[in-house]
Amino acid sequence: MNFHLSDDQIALQDAVRSCVRGIGKGQLHRAAFDSADGHAPEFRDGLVALGALGVGIDQDYGGLGLKLVDLALVCEVLGQEAAPGGYTGHVLAALAVQVAGSPEQKQRWLPRLADGSSIATVALGGAQGWEPEDWTLRVEDSKLNGAGGFAVGADAADLVVVGLAGGGLTIVEMAPPSVTITPLDGSDRSRRLFDLHFTDAVADPLPIAAGPRIYDALLVLLCADAFGGASRVMELTADYARTRVQFGRPIGGFQGVKHQLANLLCEVEPCRGLLWYAALCFDLDLADRSRTIALAKAHLADRYMHMARSAIELHGGIGYTWEYDLQIWVKRAMFDFAYGGTPGVLRQRAVRLGCLD
């Protein structure tokens, strides 16, 4: 069995990590969080230089030709570092074109998505429901009308892949005024959210209805972000417990604190295997793919949120401030909790897909 990382995979994670940490004296996450538009062009260029935008794109189209598990490994690091931007939306849009696009669509978009000369995002569900069965938009006469919600980084995107009723997907280019974007006051300022509105927008549907597959991929990448984030928060909190002194000793010497942290580690640490398995379910297209992925996202979102909450508590007052970086991960945990469906919704999905049989 091969259920461990290869040297190349470890190197990929290291490269992404140094890329994030090398920018802005290691303050990238903070700078983008507090800036007006959340853009981080230098960081995007860094990812482009690494080839990270094309990790999942076939080599024929200028990508690295790797799998979802590799994209997940990148997202894990981005989650650890609270890296800003719409990486997930971009690579999901590319994946959609790759698995469901016509030869012309692939030829047109994949090389540009791989080298970053075009930037993409996705709009898959939202307030009416996130699951492919809930998608309602329709393409009629090659035109799209209606609203799409919660597209990450839409202000920087050249195109969006939109989920359609029946599980289809369509490419829409961001051409105003047929596509308008409205910024939302999102709590996770590292991943800025936009509502989209389409008025007779030109739609170029992907021939294969790969919505359910792309939705699963979205959930896996959120799992990756959640695992990366939760393990980083664990580390930050243990560091803090070793250094913060009260009653004449580090608070990490109090057994109440030790046991709380040990319990949290037992929640977070096993999730590394869960994340890998969820990604492999996708790559190998295993029979239990969708229900396993739904359960994994539900579980990881809960664990991350619990880790984040406990971390605030264990930091005391400083943890509740805007200035202290912990809040950035807390907001990311809130994002991962709700985006794509809350744990309760996803568990119900898994039940529908047979997890109790």
Place this chain on the structure above:
Amino acid sequence: MDLNLGIEYEAFREEVAAFLAESWRPRTPGGDRLRQERAFRTLATQRGYLYRRYPRRYGGGEQPDDALKEQIIREELAKAGAPGEINSGGSKLLAPTLLSWGQDWQKERFLRAALHGEEIWCQGYSEPGAGSDLASIRTRAELDGDAWVINGQKIWTSNAAQADFMFALVRTEPDAPKHRGISYILLDMRAEGVTVRPLRQMTGESEFNEVFLDNVRTPADWIVGERGQGWQVSRTTLSFERAAVNPPPFIDALLQRLKDVARRRTRDGRPLIECTDIQQRIAEIEGYAMAHRYSVMRQVSMDSVGQDPGAAALCNKLVGTDIGQMIARLSQEMIGEEGLLMPAPGTSRENMDDVFWVMRSSSVAIAGGTSNIQRNIIAERALDLPREGKPA
């Protein structure tokens, strides 16, 4: 990473499955089940499927270390309902210790019978005054000519009433510091001066016992490792014990039972498994169980290529214990008034009913190092927090 077992392993799986189809007849009517199982184990060991790390002359399968093949064997045995390695103190705790620390004659004399359950062993560690703080044991052994003379008391000793032998921690160097004064000694449970008093457990069965040792003599060379080295020697078995608690296949079996209960029991005429609140709770536990399963798989796979699985290994016992208790809690909710009754007559650790597991799941949080002790270990070794009892 591809989770693909690879051709070699797929072929191996087929080989094991073929062997099982040929050599194990499930539920053969009549006949002596124990004898059947014994014959099967002997055959499976000869084929190299059981006790793989032990040399053949000590009753092992003598195979190169391969965690993945072991996993495949366990899976195939479980699928076929065939008996695996004997899960006893002798085979799981004493044997690995003897293999690492024993003298050749000790391996020759004890290993085969311990592995195959022909001689039963009990573990004499805990004492009335020494539980979590095991190194404070007071049972003493003094050398008198060619024998150790042992005096003291052990408690919570599982299977002592059935055991032929005990491996025990005893104090042989009273003047040495706490941890350096202990030796790992073997003794015959039929020796003069050994008294076993069964303790009745809350489940009603008597698994553990008190053992009184009054001037019990055991040969001078029935010591494993050197004098005063017993603490170090005993660490081998404690790590084995931790790894064996509520492992993923066992959790999966518990979950399967939980779903069965949910199908069988009803609320307002509807099977519980159709009620959203119950579905949510089972699905939540399923998330924990999946994480545990693939975490252990990951550790096995990393081990097999010499990568360090890190903190996960320290967490396994506590993770398994907690999932076991979540399952007990939900099953209690579902069985309702059945929970007012004692376990059905005849249920046992091997064949539990739900009430039994409600009780039994608590013992898992105690035996082999309590959950709080696990938390101390995780906090100190995995998170590098200050040690218990040591000033900062």
